[in-house]
Amino acid sequence: MGEIVGPRLYSCYKCRNPVSLHDDIISKAFQGRNGRAFLFSHAMNIVVGPKEDRHLLTGLHTVADVSCSDCQEVLGWKYERAYEPSQRYKEGKFILEKSKIVKENW
Template sequence: MGRLFLTKLDGAFYTCKLCHTHLANIEELMSKAFHCRNGPAYLFNSVVNVTVGETEERMMTTGMHIVADIFCICCCQNVGWKYESAFDEAQKYKEGKFILERGRIVGGSKEVSLISSDADEG
């Protein structure tokens, strides 16, 4: 097995809940209005330090999408998925974007209060 090269993020960011590997900068957060089977989920423009699994068609609440699960590069926890394509024209904005499940990530950095508060998740 080779050496892992990780991207370190500056400022406010989210990390893997299990191993605290940096996953997404708060500036890449597009929406907190998403949900997964396990609760709230966040839509991000980009993420780092993940591997992308096999693509599959998956029925979501907004219709059929082609998605690929994403995994933390360090601990291999499934942290969400990547939208590869959407069948519905109104959902095309999700293509190439990433979902991180709120229960599998934590806030981390000097600005923790900006991203770890659960008050806005109602």
């Protein structure tokens, strides 16, 4: 008999708090502050910080940093608003930096 394995997760690299599901990845072709980043449709066990406007590679966005709810490590950000119509698909989505998350249940 095979093992019953739960969903493939990504967790905070610092404290292993689960922060997103592998199935929620929209794209792996994003850039974070510290290198590659993934765009996720959902995130969990995070705290969303205050909103601020930032000039990113794809233009002006309103974003809010997201931190692990256990250890408060900043993991990425949430797109609150995109000013360019072509970028509106990012609104409500999450960027998690590859260097700040680890795979669990793979």
